[in-house]
Amino acid sequence: MPEHTFRVNGEQVTVTIAAEVRLLWVLRDILGITGPKYGCGISVCKACTSHLNGRAVTPCTVPVGDLQPSDEVVTIEGLPATVGRDLHPMQQAWLDHDVAQCGYCQPGQIMAAVALVREAAAEGREITDADLDGLRNICRCGTYSRIREAIRAAADRM
Amino acid sequence: MATSRRAFLGYVLAAPVLVAAATPTGAEAAADLLDLNDIMTAAALPTSGLISVEINPDGTVSFALPRAEVGQGITTSSAMLIAEELSVPVDRVRVTLADARPELLFNQLTGASNTTIATFTPIRVAAAVARIRLLAAAAEKLGTTDLRLRDGMVLDRDGGRRIGIGELATAAASPRTLAVGVELAPRESFTVIGRPHNRIDGPAAVTGRKKFAMDLDVPGAKPTMVCRAPTINGRPGPVGNLAEVLAMPGVTDVVPISTGVAVRADTFGQCIDAVRALKVTWRPGPVDGKSDETVLKELAAAELPLGPRPLTPVVEGRFTFHFRSNSALETNCAIADVQPGSAEIWSALKSPIVAKQTIAARLGLPSSKVTVHVTEGGGSFGRKLFFDAALEAAEVSQRIGKPVKLMWHRADDSRQGRTHPMATSRVRIAYAGNTVLGFEQRHTSVTTDLGHGLGELLTAMAAKLPIGDAAFAQTFFQFSHTSPYRFGVHSRLLSETGKGFNTGSMRNVYSPDTTCARELMIDQLAARMGREPYRFRREFLRDERSRAVLEKVAGEGGWGRAMPAGTAQGIAFHSEYKAVSACLVEIDCRPETVGRPIRDGVGGPRVTKVVFVVDVGLAVNPRGLEAQMMGCVMDGIALALTSSLHLRDGHFLEASWDDYFYTRQWNTPPDLRIIVMPGDSDQPGGAGELGVSAAMAAVACAYARATGTMPTVFPINHGTLSFTPKPTIPPIPASPTDGADRA
Numbered sequence: 001m002p003e004h005t006f007r008v009n010g011e012q013v014t015v016t017i018a019a020e021v022r023l024l025w026v027l028r029d030i031l032g033i034t035g036p037k038y039g040c041g042i043s044v045c046k047a048c049t050s051h052l053n054g055r056a057v058t059p060c061t062v063p064v065g066d067l068q069p070s071d072e073v074v075t076i077e078g079l080p081a082t083v084g085r086d087l088h089p090m091q092q093a094w095l096d097h098d099v100a101q102c103g104y105c106q107p108g109q110i111m112a113a114v115a116l117v118r119e120a121a122a123e124g125r126e127i128t129d130a131d132l133d134g135l136r137n138i139c140r141c142g143t144y145s146r147i148r149e150a151i152r153a154a155a156d157r158m
Numbered sequence: 159m160a161t162s163r164r165a166f167l168g169y170v171l172a173a174p175v176l177v178a179a180a181t182p183t184g185a186e187a188a189a190d191l192l193d194l195n196d197i198m199t200a201a202a203l204p205t206s207g208l209i210s211v212e213i214n215p216d217g218t219v220s221f222a223l224p225r226a227e228v229g230q231g232i233t234t235s236s237a238m239l240i241a242e243e244l245s246v247p248v249d250r251v252r253v254t255l256a257d258a259r260p261e262l263l264f265n266q267l268t269g270a271s272n273t274t275i276a277t278f279t280p281i282r283v284a285a286a287v288a289r290i291r292l293l294a295a296a297a298e299k300l301g302t303t304d305l306r307l308r309d310g311m312v313l314d315r316d317g318g319r320r321i322g323i324g325e326l327a328t329a330a331a332s333p334r335t336l337a338v339g340v341e342l343a344p345r346e347s348f349t350v351i352g353r354p355h356n357r358i359d360g361p362a363a364v365t366g367r368k369k370f371a372m373d374l375d376v377p378g379a380k381p382t383m384v385c386r387a388p389t390i391n392g393r394p395g396p397v398g399n400l401a402e403v404l405a406m407p408g409v410t411d412v413v414p415i416s417t418g419v420a421v422r423a424d425t426f427g428q429c430i431d432a433v434r435a436l437k438v439t440w441r442p443g444p445v446d447g448k449s450d451e452t453v454l455k456e457l458a459a460a461e462l463p464l465g466p467r468p469l470t471p472v473v474e475g476r477f478t479f480h481f482r483s484n485s486a487l488e489t490n491c492a493i494a495d496v497q498p499g500s501a502e503i504w505s506a507l508k509s510p511i512v513a514k515q516t517i518a519a520r521l522g523l524p525s526s527k528v529t530v531h532v533t534e535g536g537g538s539f540g541r542k543l544f545f546d547a548a549l550e551a552a553e554v555s556q557r558i559g560k561p562v563k564l565m566w567h568r569a570d571d572s573r574q575g576r577t578h579p580m581a582t583s584r585v586r587i588a589y590a591g592n593t594v595l596g597f598e599q600r601h602t603s604v605t606t607d608l609g610h611g612l613g614e615l616l617t618a619m620a621a622k623l624p625i626g627d628a629a630f631a632q633t634f635f636q637f638s639h640t641s642p643y644r645f646g647v648h649s650r651l652l653s654e655t656g657k658g659f660n661t662g663s664m665r666n667v668y669s670p671d672t673t674c675a676r677e678l679m680i681d682q683l684a685a686r687m688g689r690e691p692y693r694f695r696r697e698f699l700r701d702e703r704s705r706a707v708l709e710k711v712a713g714e715g716g717w718g719r720a721m722p723a724g725t726a727q728g729i730a731f732h733s734e735y736k737a738v739s740a741c742l743v744e745i746d747c748r749p750e751t752v753g754r755p756i757r758d759g760v761g762g763p764r765v766t767k768v769v770f771v772v773d774v775g776l777a778v779n780p781r782g783l784e785a786q787m788m789g790c791v792m793d794g795i796a797l798a799l800t801s802s803l804h805l806r807d808g809h810f811l812e813a814s815w816d817d818y819f820y821t822r823q824w825n826t827p828p829d830l831r832i833i834v835m836p837g838d839s840d841q842p843g844g845a846g847e848l849g850v851s852a853a854m855a856a857v858a859c860a861y862a863r864a865t866g867t868m869p870t871v872f873p874i875n876h877g878t879l880s881f882t883p884k885p886t887i888p889p890i891p892a893s894p895t896d897g898a899d900r901a
Contacts, residue, residue, distance in 0.1 A: 001407075017425070018407045022893050025425035029381055034373035035366025037536070039487050040568040041430060041893045043900075044758070044816040047487060052898060061897030076366035091364040098356040098781055101789060102229025103363030104487045104536030110364060133824040136759075138815050140487040140537045141229045142792025143785065144826040 006067035008033065009078025019065025024048045026064045027075060035076035035107045039138065046137040049108035049115075050075045056115035076107035079114065090114045093154035101141035109137045113151045117158050127155045164342040166279065168287035169335060171210060176295075176330040178288035178338075179208035180280040182224065182265040207261045209277075211240060211284040213292065217310055217324030219246055219285075222256040225277070226268040226508040227359075228486070228535035228542055230846045231782035234358045235274055236281055238779055242350040243285035243343060244292075245307035246323065248358065258510035258530035268508035269543055269663070271735045271844030274778055278842050279342070286340040288330075292323050295330035345776065345840045354781035359534075371491050371505050371533040372565055379493045379561035380410060382554055383429035384418040385436045386574050388886035389808035390659065391443040394418050398437035406432050411558045420554045422562055427893070430567065434888040444658030446808035450480065450580075453604060453656065453805060457582050460655035461602045470590040473682045477585075477675045478871045480802040481604075481810065482578040483818050484664040488536025489571040494551035495561035500527045505548040506535025513545035517552045539793075539847075540663035541576050544607075567890040569813040577803060577810075578664035579604035583675035587645065587683050594683070594698065597645035601672055605654040607661045642733045643680075643698040665793050666847040669734055670854045671872075674798070677730040677855035678868055691859075692717050692729050704733060707740040707771040707835060714833060715742030715769035724748035725766070728860025732851035735844030737774040741791070741852035743767070743827075745860040760800050760819040760880050763864070765857060767829040770849060775839030784832040787849040791830065792821040794853025798861065798869075800825065802876045809886055817881040 005014045008031065015030050024041075027033040027050075036059055039047035043058040050059050051074040059073075067073070079088045087095070090110050100106045112135060120127050132148045139147065171177040212220040219240055227233045237251035259266060265276070289307060296312035297303045304315045311320045345352070362368035387393065394414050403421065404412045408428035413420050421432040492505035501521055507513050510530050518525040535542050551564035566575070581603035588595040641648045652668070684694040692712050699705050708731055711717075717729060721744070728743045744767040754761045770787050777783045800819040803810040812818040862868040871877065884891050 018428075020431075020895070021408075021425055021427045022895075023897070025381075025427035028372075029425040029427075032375065034369070037370075037488070038372070038426065038565070039489075040814050042568075042814060042816070042891055043894055043897060044814050045487065045568070057897050057900065059897065061894040061900075063895050063898075066895075066898045076364075080365075087365070094364045095356065095360050098360060098785065100357060100360050100363035101231070101785055102487070102535060102537040103359065103368045104229075104370060106363050107366045129828060135823045138487060138820065138822065140485075140539075140820060142789035142821060144792060144821070144823055145788055145830045146785070148823075148826075 002065065004064045004067060005069045007072045009074055010081055012069070015064065017064065020063045023059035023062040023064050023067070023073070027059060033075055033077060037104055037107060039105065046112060047105045047108040049111040049137065051111060051115065054118070056112050076111060079111065088114065089157040090154040093150040093157070096153065097146045097150040099143050099146040099150050101143050105137060105139045109139065109147055112137050113147070113154070117151065117155045121158070127152055164344060166283045166340055166342065168283040168338050168340050169208060170287060170291055170332045170338060172333055172335045173331055175215065175327040176213040176288055176291055177210050178284045178291065179210035180283035180287070181207065182209045182262060182277070182280050209280055209284060211288050213288055213323055213327040213330065215324045215327045217250060217322045219244060219251045220254070221251065221281070222254050224256040224259060224262055224266040225273045226506055226532055226535055226538065226542060227255060228506060228508070228538035230786060231357055231779065232273045234355060234782060235778045236277065237358050238350050238355055239278065239281045240285045242348060243282045244289050246310040248350065248355060250310055253358065255532040255534065257532065258514040260511050260514065260525065262511065266511050269540070271846040271848060274842045275736065275844050278778070282342050283340055286342055287338045290338060290340060291330040292326050295326045296321050298329065351778050352776065352780070355779050356781065368534060370488055370536050371493060372563060374493060374504055374533065376493050376495060376504065376561055376563065379495065379563040380422050380424060381426040381429050382420055382422040382551070382562040382564040383426065383433050383567060384415065384420045384550060384570070385433040385438060386418040386570050386889045387440045387443060388889065389443040389446050390574060391445070393441040393443070395439035395441050398439070399435070403432050403435050406435060411560065413554065413557050415550065415553050415557060417550055422554070422558065422560070426565060430890060430893065433890055434892060443808060448805060448808055450805050453580050454478065456655050457580065457602045457604070460653050461582065461584065462600050462651050462653045464584065464586050464598050464600060465649065468588045468595065470588050470595060471686070472586050472588045473679055473686055474586045475584070475675065475679050475682065475868070476870065477583045477678070479581045479583070479671045480872065480876050481580045481805055482664060482797065482801055483572055483803050483812060484539060484541045484576040484578055484662055485571045486537030486539060486541050489566040489568055490547035490575065491565040492548035492551040493561065493563050494548065494555040496521060496552055496555040499523070501552060502529045503548050503552060504531045504533050505545065506533050506538070506542050507545050507548065508538060508542045509545065513548055516545070517549055520549060521552055521556055539665040544576060544662060569884065569890045572813050572818055573810045574660065576660050576662040579606050579659065579661040581671050583672055585675050585679045587679055589683060589687060592687070594645045596647040597641070597643070599650045599672060599676065601650070601652045601668060603652065603654050604656045604659055604661060606663065606667055642700055642704055642731060644700055645698065665790065665850050669732065669851045670794065670797055673730070673732045673851035674855040674858050674872065678858055678862060681859050681862065682868065695729070695731055699731065703773060704731065704738045707738050707773050710833060710835065711740040711742045711769050711771040714771070714831065717742060724864055726860050726864035728856040728858065728863060730852045730855035730859055732855065734851070735848050737772065737843035737845065737848050739770065739772045739848055739852045741856040742769045743856040743860045745857065745864050747861060747864040756824055758816045759822055759824065760875060761824060762799050762875055763861060764825070765795050765827045768827045768853070769831045769833070770853065771833045771835060772849065773835035773837050774843035774845055775837045776842045777834050777837060778842050780834045783834055783845050786845045787832045788830065790847070790849025791853045792826065793850045795825060795857055796821040797850065797854045797873060798857035799873050800875055802873050804879060811879070811883040813884040813891070817883070819880070
């Protein structure tokens with residue numbers, strides 16, 4: 001059984017498992033990192049959205065064998081540390097706007113939102129309605145309007 | 159002291175720290191038997207059926223809520239009730255979810271938007287008893303009764319001397335169970351109830367710390383999935399390659415069970431691979447061969463006739479509502495650890511008592527040997543009234559003698575999970591001159607499964623119901639439907655047909671469909687009578703409270719403003735759960751909007767503005783109520799425009815979120831306003847499902863006005879299949895492997 005070494009939330013980890021097992025299950029079932037949620041397994045619902053080297057990915061579609069020792073995976077658990085605070089500004093905006101209902105999709109929503117704001121910032125532009133319309137994360141509780149408000153608020157503070 | 163509407167009887171339970179309690183059935187009103195604040199020994203009291211509030215030595219307050227929190231915010235609102243009566247900060251109240259407690263009988267069912275209505279008084283009574291005991295204990299210590307509670311402290315008159323409630327937890331306790339009369343705080347004095355409060359579980363939710371069933375670490379409980387039949391409720395026959403699949407990487411067990419073939423492995427990823435590899439001969443299910451068309455024929459045949467056609471003019475309409483998926487974002491899941499002679503279950507359950515009893519019977523164990531823990535749920539909308547996954551997990555665990563963490567794949571949840579039943583609704587309204595003479599509605603539905611406790615509840619209550627031994631569904635239908643308009647003689651009947659589908663309520667059972675049909679026909683009626691539709695509704699609504707929300711929504715929403723061709727407004731009203739609501743919608747049905755490109759999704763008409771006005775009497779947490787209404791609006795948009803299941807050859811074509819089109823960001827209204835009316839009641843109404851009906855109806859009415867054609871089939875896009883169906887064998891899709899490339 002092959003070994004795979006990569007970084008998760010600032011720490012180097014090594015797991016021994018078949019290379020094709022997707023990262024989501026390595027995180028959840030092997031490493032006990034349960035912030036990323038399962039909602040579809042085919043990168044449709046985006047509930048597991050996390051960051052790979054700073055960009056949004058769905059770990060349910062990343063074979064663990066694709067990861068290199070230098071690859072940095074950040075899940076919702078590791079997001080605050082990326083800004084050296086207890087809460088990332090996006091998480092704080094989420095609390096300020098009381099976004100979460102059941103909360104199941106929220107880690108993925110927040111990780112997708114952070115990536116979106118970073119992308120827009122890199123392109124030197126503001127978040128637009130079209131950007132928000134383009135977010136694909138599903139919230140079955142229907143908190144979409146508060147998600148939009150929170151992202152706009154956090155974008156000013158990131 | 160005279161008793162009042164706010165006077166109740168509560169209890170102090172025999173315990174080492176202060177535990178105050180109340181009956182969960184709405185608390186007994188304190189009658190003449192004792193004066194308020196009198197305390198008497200209640201030796202014979204059966205205390206097991208009470209709900210209780212416990213004061214901890216660290217100054218926190220604990221309460222185990224006998225309900226399921228599935229996103230509706232009831233842990234937050236319950237904490238607020240306790241904070242109000244006990245004068246403690248909300249963040250010092252720890253609300254957990256109670257294990258299944260059979261002695262609570264029907265008081266542990268989370269459904270029908272009833273939690274706040276049913277628990278509002280008992281929780282406050284228990285907290286008020288604790289308050290009295292804490293003040294009495296402090297009086298003993300400080301030598302004065304001139305004391306008050308504030309911020310979790312007891313203070314004397316000038317605030318010079320103060321004791322934290324934690325320090326009083328032991329002194330206020332009682333070695334004997336006592337009965338205590340209390341008077342609840344009046345609405346005018348509220349400082350917590352009725353003010354917006356953020357969710358107490360928000361920090362856990364946004365940091366990933368909130369634990370759902372599949373996040374729990376139960377030793378030895380390995381990932382488990384079930385390979386299911388290609389048609390609804392099909393049964394497994396022989397397995398062709400059991401040994402081969404057992405030898406796959408990570409797989410620990412492969413075992414046929416009643417619903418399919420279960421696979422247990424080190425990871426869910428390896429479960430998915432194993433499920434896909436299984437070669438099973440399947441036996442047919444109960445609805446094999448059925449399709450949308452055959453079910454529509456069955457519904458037409460089962461439709462009860464309208465009364466004799468009156469001689470006066472009428473408007474008539476017939477509407478079809480297709481199957482809709484009741485999948486929450488968290489799929490069905492449960493952990494089970496079945497040992498010889500006992501079992502332990504963890505799952506988000508809205509009917510944990512029925513689950514416990516059914517699981518015990520299935521395992522051949524006494525009910526007392528099955529412990530059922532209620533976990534936080536990742537959405538429900540009615541789905542978690544059923545405990546399919548818990549039952550399956552128990553069966554698998556017993557068969558293999560190991561703990562299992564069982565989860566349904568999304569495709570299973572979509573194709574074999576619960577659905578909102580397909581239904582038709584026929585409406586006839588008779589009128590003459592300026593008078594509406596009669597309103598008839600015949601709702602015909604595929605049978606709704608109420609076998610999760612609500613049916614039992616109605617059976618137990620049947621003797622008290624005025625309609626005798628009518629069927630449960632008919633009972634439920636009649637009691638969930640009021641007649642908000644003065645439309646003369648009303649006649650509403652439900653008939654059900656066809657079993658074999660996995661049905662259930664989905665953020666209400668009948669009301670969104672029946673209301674949508676009614677409101678569309680009211681627009682037709684108003685047009686026929688030459689009346690403006692908003693003023694027409696306003697004139698015929700029965701009471702001032704109903705008119706007030708309609709007037710508010712019309713005023714705030716700018717009803718009647720000029721709009722470009724292809725766009726329009728819609729307005730609708732709905733009352734239920736002791737609440738009234740009205741919704742105004744603006745929709746854009748212009749071709750360039752409808753046809754806007756969306757990858758792997760459906761655009762369609764865009765709802766551009768929603769104003770929703772709600773009066774629930776007393777809103778315990780207005781911010782939580784707004785959140786519920788926002789969710790209801792998103793559901794209403796989906797039901798009217800985009801979300802349905804297509805039944806073909808005994809199975810649903812939809813298998814995930816890229817083919818079941820629940821509202822997405824690109825469907826949401828850019829302009830959404832929720833207005834909570836102050837209300838003048840001292841009792842709360844229900845909210846979880848309330849808003850769907852008016853929202854769906856207003857979207858439908860706006861669509862009809864924008865396009866000039868009244869829609870009669872819902873959702874409006876059902877006739878167009880907007881995706882390529884996934885295969886049914888294997889029953890679940892493989893996970894893609896190109897995720898890193900897409901980063």
